[in-house]
Amino acid sequence: MTSETGLPENWTIRFSKSKNLPYYFNTKTTASQWEPPSDTDSDKLKVYMEEKFPAASIVPSEGSGPAGKIRCAHLLVKHKDSRRPSSWKEANVTRTKEDAMEIIQGFESRIRDGSTSLADLAAAESDCSSARKRGDLGFFGRGEMQKEFEEAAFALKPGEMSHAVETASGIHLIERLE
Structure with missing residues (x-):
C-alpha cells in the first residue's frame, strides 16, 4: 500500500491530457483505469486527490456551444x-x-x-x-x-x-x- 495515496502496491495516479482527468495506472501490469483499484484506502485517496488535483484549478471554458447542444x-x-x-x-x-x-x-x-x-x-x-x-x-x-x-x-x-x-x-x- 502506498501510504500517501492509499493505492495498492504498483498503482500510481497519472493525468490524462485528452480528458483533463486523473486516472490509475499499474506500473507492473501497465493496466490503466478510471476507477481506483480494489483494496484502495478510499479515505487516504480522497485526501491525496483533493491536495494534488484541486477542482478549483480546473475551470471550464465559457461561451456558447455548438448548435443543439x-x-x-x-x-x-x-x-x-x-x-x-x-x-x-x-x-x-x-x-x-x-x-x-x-x-x-x-x-x-x-x-x-x-x-x-x-x-x-x-x-x-x-x-x-x-x-x-x-x-x-x-x-x-x-x-x-x-x-x-x-x-x-x-x-x-x-x-x-x-x-x-x-x-x-x-x-x-x-x-x-x-
Whole structure:
C-alpha cells in the first residue's frame, strides 16, 4: 500500500491530457483505469486527490456551444446496484439505493438553501470522474447521455437545477450551465 495515496502496491495516479482527468495506472501490469483499484484506502485517496488535483484549478471554458447542444454539470451518488459500483473516491460502493437517494436529497437541500453550490459539492462528493471539473460534463446533444439524464437536462433552463434523477449510473443532481 502506498501510504500517501492509499493505492495498492504498483498503482500510481497519472493525468490524462485528452480528458483533463486523473486516472490509475499499474506500473507492473501497465493496466490503466478510471476507477481506483480494489483494496484502495478510499479515505487516504480522497485526501491525496483533493491536495494534488484541486477542482478549483480546473475551470471550464465559457461561451456558447455548438448548435443543439447544452452544457451541464452534475453530482452523482452511486449505489451498490449502479452499473459500475465504484468511483474515483471509493473502489467498491456498498450503499443502498435508498441511502444514495437520502444523500442526494441532503445535497439538494444544501444547494437550494444557498449554503453551497453544486460545483463545490461535486468536486468533493460526486462519484463521477467529472468531480475534477466541478461536475462539468461539457457540451452534449440529444442521444449522447442516458435517456433519463438527457430528458431532465434538456428540460432545464440555464441556471436551473433538477431534483434527483435516477439512471443506471446512480442518482444525479443536474445543473444546466448553458
